[in-house]
Amino acid sequence: MKNLNILYKKIEVFFFRKSTDSEFLSFFRIAVGLTILLHFLSILADFEKFFSSQSIVPQDIMNVFTPDWMITFPKVVGYFQALGISEYHVILFTKIAFISLCIFIITGFYSRISSFFLLLIQIILLKGSSFFVYGADFFTSMSLFYLILFPSDTHFSIRNFLFKRNNENINITPVKRLFQLHISIAYFFSGLDKVLGFNWWNGESIWKAIHLPYSNRDLNIDFSLLADHSYILIIIGWSTIIIEMLYPFFIWNIKTQRIWLLLTISMHLGIAIVLNLYYFSAIMIIWNMTNFYFEREQIRVQKKTTIPINRKLNPY
Known part of the structure; x- marks a missing residue:
């Protein structure tokens, strides 16, 4: 029984010991946001070749490997086209939103919310273009997921600068x-x-x-x-x-x-x-x-x- 208590105490300390280390939060937020932004900018000129109706691989072929229930970018484009909004404007809004959310993450302006919406856009883009997906894209999704879990905008961020909050109680x-x-x-x-x-x-x-x-x-x-x-x-x-x-x-x-x-x-x-x-x-x-x-x-x-x-x- 004593050994079990010691083991439980070690596990408790390992997982729940309060840490004052916060530098890694700022580093992770800025580094991930900047890397994702640079990567997106590098493919910005070829965006239509990957994700539009004029993509290199026809959408009909990629849809064969995509479940019907999954929300993909072609389905989103089709939904807005039914409302009278052209594909061009949907793509333009997606580009602006992606870049803006990356900047919000880098600067620490509500990075959790920004990471959530950026993750949503990224999944919608990639799930409908499975031929162009590789390991780095999955690690990008996981990085955004951890940015949602971490209070990464509580230090060295615009949000913390504008709205002073006591972050000492956050474990x-x-x-x-x-x-x-x-x-x-x-x-x-x-x-x-x-x-x-x-x-x-x-x-x-x-x-x-x-x-x-x-x-x-x-x-x-x-x-x-x-x-x-x-x-x-x-x-x-x-x-x-x-x-x-x-x-x-x-x-x-x-x-x-x-x-x-x-x-x-x-x-x-x-x-x-x-x-x-x-x-x-x-x-x-x-x-x-x-x-x-x-x-x-x-x-x-x-x-x-x-x-x-x-x-x-x-x-x-």
Whole structure:
């Protein structure tokens, strides 16, 4: 019974201990809002090619893979067209709303409400264009979901500047722990999925990835050397597996947290540079920094403030 009480106390402290750390909230809000905005601006000129009735892949084909009950952008356009509003004006309003909501999130003007409506628009756009969706879009949705859960506009925000509120009673630890467990589980099963096959063992997956049509377009790195030194591909493959599978075990340990955070961020920088997946890499680096970089900084600050007190109590 005593052991159960100790375990319950540890779980309670882990999930509900009140934290004074708030820097990560501002960082997460601004970084996610800015990244989503830049990504949207990068496809703004081609918006109609992805989401309009004149899209590269006809809407009739994409609707085959979309349930009838799901609200998609073509259905929204059709609804407003029935009211006499043209597709052009619906698309124009969607663009303005998307950009405006991103700016509201970045500046901290009712970021929870802004994140909710932005998430709604994003889901409507992506669910009706499943051919253009990839992993980064799902992490975008999850990022907006966490911005809804977090009181991210309570610090360093326009809302806090205009409407002064007492934020000391807000406990953000439960949501932060959920976020940290989420990313830990995601990395572990990503690594587990890689280790169950053989393509990552022999470097085949790395070789295929660097020769994809969209890869290595910016720097045009010559990878012909790897054909004669395949062991490098094997090392990279196993390094990826190790970093991901052991992420939950080493990222929570304060002694190894810094090196594992550095390894993980380096992995995503490599993905960005070689595979040109800048948006995906940016989102994942933001997740890592939000969850573990600022927590380490808080522990470091706490140690600095508690050591002098302990010395006064026990000078020997």
